[in-house]
Each structure stands twice: as C-alpha cells, then as structure tokens.
Amino acid sequence: MKSAVPSSAMTSRRLTAWISIALLRCTSGLLNITFINDLDVDCSLLWHGTNAGPRKDFGPVPRGGGRKLLEVAEGHLFTFARAGTLFPLLRITIDPESRSYVINEDNAAPSSAACAASTADATPGSLGCSAAEACDECVQLPGCGWSTVRHGCVAAHAVATTRTCLERAEEERSAEQWLQLAETLMDPEAPEFAGLASLRAAFEALENGRRVAESAESGRRSNGTLKSILRWQAEVRPKLEAVLDDLDAERLIATSRHASLASLKPRMVARRKLADAMDFISRAEPVVITDFFDGNLSHPIVQKWTLEYLRRFMHGGFYNVAADAARACCQYYEPRRIAAEAGYPYPFRPRTHLYRDHFEGFVGTLRESPSETEPRLHYLHDILMERDAAPVVAGEAATPQIAADLEEMVTALKPLAKMQPFFGGVANAKLWIGQKGVTMPLHYDSSDNLYVMAWGRKRAILADPGQYDALYPYPNAHPLAGSSQVNLSNPDLARHPGFVDVLLSETVVGPGDVLYLPGYWWHQFEQPFEDTASVNLWSYELSDAPPASMRDERIRGSALHDHMEREMVKAFKSKAGVVLSAMASGSGTHKKAWARANRTLHEAAQEWRRWMASLPNVADTAEPSELVKDFLQRYRGILAQRWPGWAPGVEWNLSEMTALEARLEARCEPAPKTATYASVCRWPQSR
Secondary structure (H helix, E strand, C coil): CCECCECCCCCCCHHHHHHHHHHHHHHCCCEEEEEEECCCCCEEEEEEECCCCCCEEEEEECCCCEEEEEEECCCCEEEEEECCCCCEEEEEECCCCCCEEEECCCCCCCCHHHHCCCCCCCCCHHHHHCCCCCHHHHCCCCCEEEECCCCEEEECCCCCCECCCCCCCCCCCCHHHHHHHHHHHHCCCCCCCCCHHHHHHHHHHHHHHHHHHHHCCCCHHHHHHHHHHHHHHHHHHHHHCCCCCHHHHHHHHHHHCCHHHHHHCCEECCEECHHHHHHHHHCCCCEEECCCCCCCCCCHHHHCCCHHHHHHHCCCCEEEEEEEECCCCCCCCCCHHHHHHCCCCCCCCCCCEEEEEEHHHHHHHHHCCCCCCCCEEEEEEEEEEEHHHECEECCEECCHHHHHHHHHHHHHHHHHHCCCCCEEEEEEEEEEEECCCCEEEEECCCCCEEEEEEECCEEEEEECCCCHHHHCECCCCCCCCCEECCCCCCCCCCCCHHHHHCCEEEEEECCCCEEEECCCCEEEEECCCCCEEEEEEEEEECCCCCCHHHHCHHHHHHHHHHHHHHHHHHHHHHHHHHHHHHHHHCCCCCHHHHHHHHHHHHHHHHHHHHHHHCCCCCCCCCCHHHHHHHHHHHHCCCCCCCCCCCCCCCCCCCCCCCCCCHHHHCCEEECCCCCCCCEEECCHHHC
C-alpha cells in the first residue's frame, strides 16, 4: 500500500511551523489536520489509534474535494476507504510537520489487491525435507524439523516438529513398562511435566511399547496393554500433528474435499504470518495466521491442553454435548423453550440429541469403544468465558488452573483482536471437543471470531457474506436460524438450484494456527482427520460502530431480508410463517391477513429505503413494491419445511431425534420441556 505524501512540502518557513506545532502540542497535545478527498467516489475516514483495526468511522468525506477537519494525535493511524467498505485506499500516519493529507488518483490504491499482504516467507517445504531419513540428519537442514508422529523430516513447525532428537532407547522394557513411563510423562500434574516436550517423549515411549506388545506372544495382558497404548496414542497424536505449510494444507484439502464441491473451484483461504495478516484482519477478510504462537510456545492451549489435562482441571458441573449418528453429527439449533415461547412458528424435526453431562462422563464416553450396533458421534460445546473475559465455564466459576489458562489466552489474543474492525471487547469464548467425523453444518455468526486449535486439524469451508440466493438460509424464527439448508457434502440442486453460483473458500487449521473469521462469513467446520479440540474468541463491537450492512454491501440484502421478516413476526407472531408462505406461493389466505401483511412489508421496505438513502455512496434503492417482490421470491422454498398435518402452535416432532447409546442412556434422564437440552446424564462418581 502506498503511503500518504503531505500536500505541501516544508518551505523556508520551517522554523515558524515548528514553533506553531510546539505551541499547539504544549497547549492541547493534538494537531488540527485536514483530510481531503480528491477522488471521484465518496470515502470513509477511519481512525485506527496507534496500531489496531478501525476504531472509529468519522463518516463520509465527499468526492471531488470534500474535507474533514479533525483534532488528532501525532503518530496515530488513519485510512481512507471507499465508502461502505473497509478496503483501505490510503494509509496515513500523522506527522506533526503536515497539516493536511490528500487522497487522489496518484496515491490511492487501485484496488483491494494493492493492499493484500505479501505471501509468507518461502520455506523448503515438506518435499525439500523428505530426503533426510534420520532425525540427526533432518535437524541439520535449514527450514526442516523432525515430526515425532510422522516419523520423518518435514517443514519446520513450532508445534509439530522438534530440533532436538531423542536418543534411541537401548534398554529392554516390557510393553507394560513403556506404557507406565508414557503415563508418567503425560501426567499434567507432575512437577516435571513440560508440555509438548513431555508429550513427544511419551509418544516415543508408546511407540516402543506398541512394538513390544505387537511382537509379544498374544495373551490377555498384552492385548489389554496394547489397547491402552493405542488409546493414548490416539489422544496424543493430534496434539503433535499440524498443518505444516501451504503444500501440506493443499494436500489435506484435496484429500478431504467433497466431490460435489470440486466443480465450484473453491478458493484457498490465505495463510500468512502475523505481520502480513494484519491487513486482512483490518479489512475484515478471513486469514489463517501461521506463526502467532511461534514466540509464545508456553501458551497453555498450545503447550498443555489435552483431553487428560482438561479432565483433571475442569470443574465437576454439567457441560453441553451434542450426539448424533455417524456421518450426520451435528445440528446446532435454538432451544425448544424459545420455540415454545414464540408459539412454535415453524415446523421442526430435530435430529441431533442435545444432552448435558459431567466432563468426566464425556471423557469416559469418548474413551469407550464405539458401539458397532449404534455408532454415535459426540461433540462438546460450551462457554469458557463470558463478556469481557470473565472466566465462567459452562455456567460455573472456572477452576484456578483453567482461569489462569484463560487469562493467559486473552492476554495473548487481545492485541490480535484489537486489529478487528471496531473491536469493543471480548464477548465470550467457547470450547469445542469432538470426535473424528463430526461436522458443524454451514452457518454464520454476527461477531468476529478468532479460532484457535488445541489439538487436531479441522477442515473449514467458508462462503462470502450474504449469498441468500445460493445458500437458502432458514428463517430467523426457525430453530436453525443462521444456518443454510444446503448440505455441502451432497447438495440437492433440484431443491437448491442457486447453489451452483455460490462463492466458497477452503482451508485446514491445526495446532499453532489461528483462523480469523469475520462476522457474517458462512462457515462449516469438519473433522475428517482425527479428534479435535478448539477454542474460539468472539468479540463485540464499539457502541458507536457503523452497522455491518453499511460497511459491507454483500450483507445489505441479508439485512433487508432480516428487517422485513422481523416486522412480519412482530405483526403475526406464530402465524408469520404461514402468512409469508401463502404470499410467496400465491396461495390463498384470509383477505384481511393478506392486506395487513402486504401493508407491513411495504412499510418495512419504505423504512429501509429511507435508511439506505442516508448512507454514503449507496446506489439508488429499488421501489418498495420491488423490494417486497424480491423478498417473497426468496421465501419460496425457504418456508417449505412443513409435513402433513402441521399447523402453527404444534410442538416439535421428536420422532427422529437420535437415541443415545444404551450404556450412556442408562445414566441419563429426560429433561423438562423448558430446558435447553433433551437429556441430563450423571456420571456415577458425581451421584
């Protein structure tokens, strides 16, 4: 990006100017600066402070010489952006020698591409390192490191590789002794526990034990030991695995991509080092930050958090868990209580079983052998922190160890979060722990999100904001509001023909990565490689931040859709879905209801036109009748969710809800209808 050039150079009056500046700074500490827009488009003037994302929008600076006079501080950062977007056209650092800054055709970035970050530094990559067959040879190669779990030389990675080779064990040990050594090394409460270093040594011990157990004569004791070794390896391996570089990411994406998406040619989400990722964040564009923890490997999430660590230190209360059949897990829907309070405005057949369990019980479920007759997947998802980073885990105060870990997490991530546009503070954080095969279907959130992997690798499919015509979202009052009706693994183009025009992006994130996911970007997270755990940090915006629909024209259509639907729900409550469905399909409804609905929609459309007219650089909005017509067109198919006999006010149909496994159901009981879950399970030790 180009830097601003002061509109007037220093002249022979330099001494006088310096005296004036000194007097001004002595009296107020601020400088009177004029910002001038000589482009032929309106611009927004955004203040960033000393080093952050946009903090305040000083409103439009009109095209063709428009001016904005502000009192500002030396060294602070401003950007001119095209009005209605966050894409920077010119970056300005306030210099006390300059009293005005001009953006014009000569210094404005020609497109958003001009502001794109440079690519990550070149590294030898996995292919260049693979020639080394031994650890000692590998660590001598620049840019290479030894992977304990891959047993090979790969591109160096702060989490997944080491530059220190373990000595090959010469002593004779039984499989049981190797297992005992590994369990000692992995003990998170042991004084000598050293995080990743201990886990690598434990994995090597487990490998030695596995070889001994597999070569030993078969017997009940050896088989039991081997089973324990394999279980521990399955838990430790995802902690020591990662996405090594761009080549590794491309390989993982290619091997896990749904066949149905290949023809859509999804883009790859940029993978950047922190210095280069900041531009992406400040303009609200997704990016994977690959080196965020390189200089902070003591961070507990990266260094220590394993399933066993959390089992030891999480409190003994209840946690939210979703369970569903393999290849179908999991739906994430609003509680039945909310639908009941609204009079059940939309039909719904929940499939995923939401239940509450103690953390100890959840870990026990994960560690049990999967049932061959009723295979299920389980996905824990619960709050880790409340507003402004209060350490409240699943509704209860965090234990001292977890509270300290969360405080360290916020300390590390907050400078990065401040780069987000109009960052106001930490809204909350959530923990996600799931088994291989879990998918969280396509949906969007309204808040910016920093997504950190604790262990395992996740595949993420993203879609640009908006795209209602391609992604067919559920209505706002529906239990699946904010989610798409399209099944990305097997889209039904007969029902959703617009999906062929969708814009998608893909990436894989692993330990050591941080994914920045802006608000309103659609996302689907999948776990095709191994079990995973992640933490995401949502933010809230400053109270005077401009609406997202003002900053991003892609979601203006979504905002209009939401606005008109909300007005209909206000007017018709539980009957809103029926009335809208009748209007969208042209079928009959009561004449008075039709007239009232038509009036409600046109008034909402007119209110929208008035609001849009107040925004800078926005094309003329269509007439209310055209807006209503477009709104109803979108509703065709969106509301076709009913089954024979359904009518407003009918409770959910629970006939298709997945049953829990018999051994889990034995310690569970149904929850009341007013609860946010279907069952509550008690771990025997907690009774």
